[in-house]
Amino acid sequence: MDVEEKVKKTLKEIGLKKNEKILVAISGGKDSATVAYLLKKWGYRIEGFHIDLGMGGYSERCLAAVKKLCKQLGIRLHLYDIKKEMGSSMCYIRAEIQQEKKGLKNCAICGVIKKSIMNKEARSIKGIRKIATGHNLDDEAQTFFMNILKGSLNLSANSGASTKNIADKKFTPRIKPLFYTAENDIKKYSQKMKLPVVYEKCPCAIDSYRIQIRQFMNTLTTKEKENIMKNFDDLFPQIQKLKSEEGLKYCEICGEPSRNNICKMCQLVRIK
Ligand code: SF4
Numbered sequence: 001m002d003v004e005e006k007v008k009k010t011l012k013e014i015g016l017k018k019n020e021k022i023l024v025a026i027s028g029g030k031d032s033a034t035v036a037y038l039l040k041k042w043g044y045r046i047e048g049f050h051i052d053l054g055m056g057g058y059s060e061r062c063l064a065a066v067k068k069l070c071k072q073l074g075i076r077l078h079l080y081d082i083k084k085e086m087g088s089s090m091c092y093i094r095a096e097i098q099q100e101k102k103g104l105k106n107c108a109i110c111g112v113i114k115k116s117i118m119n120k121e122a123r124s125i126k127g128i129r130k131i132a133t134g135h136n137l138d139d140e141a142q143t144f145f146m147n148i149l150k151g152s153l154n155l156s157a158n159s160g161a162s163t164k165n166i167a168d169k170k171f172t173p174r175i176k177p178l179f180y181t182a183e184n185d186i187k188k189y190s191q192k193m194k195l196p197v198v199y200e201k202c203p204c205a206i207d208s209y210r211i212q213i214r215q216f217m218n219t220l221t222t223k224e225k226e227n228i229m230k231n232f233d234d235l236f237p238q239i240q241k242l243k244s245e246e247g248l249k250y251c252e253i254c255g256e257p258s259r260n261n262i263c264k265m266c267q268l269v270r271i272k
């Protein structure tokens, strides 16, 4: 199955409707560019959202690629400048957090902050029903596998091609159209379509454990990665049942939706 067929099949599984307005989180990389390109090509109503992390030349190149892509696709782009909105770049915010919470990985912190910003901003944009991200088969298989090794399979409850079971007025459901599509295939596809993309790696992606897992996973075939996710699909209903029993609450500090009394964002950083 080629990339387009796989993504079409995933969208069918998600049950995405053409009249739903979708906010695509576009990072400047190949994955989210491919998501935006395909959704637009197939006539979905999309707008772009980019967080400028303020990480020097890398962020500048990402921003330029995102602007070019949105212009080519003729879609509206919403920008969130982290320096302006939160006072400093992701590097400083993260370093400050790591002074207190030693051992927390760069991507873990960055991921929580980006997710929180995305959910809040999506709510403020009129008519947005879903957020689409560029997570691919390799990302998902790595995360699932890491959760197994950590003995914390329940952490995979928020995964899946869509967050279908979470219904809340403050939470915008997320979808992952590339959930079953391998990274290599996406790279080739984005090159074939000549999408404006930054192919270099994020300079802050220094998570030695994930890198080890990634190196191991790179020795696997696409079929084997698909099999890992097949196990995930089989187990998913049970994992989700466990989690949904915990229910969605509102953070006692910021009022945002959360699984715990204090949301992950507030556990890391207080924003007004
Ligand atoms: S690779 Fe890690 S540090 Fe870089 S933008 Fe992504 S989550 Fe943030």
Ligand SMILES: [Zn+2]
Residues within 6 Å of the ligand: 251, 252, 253, 254, 255, 256, 262, 263, 264, 265, 266, 267
């Ligand atoms: Zn909070």
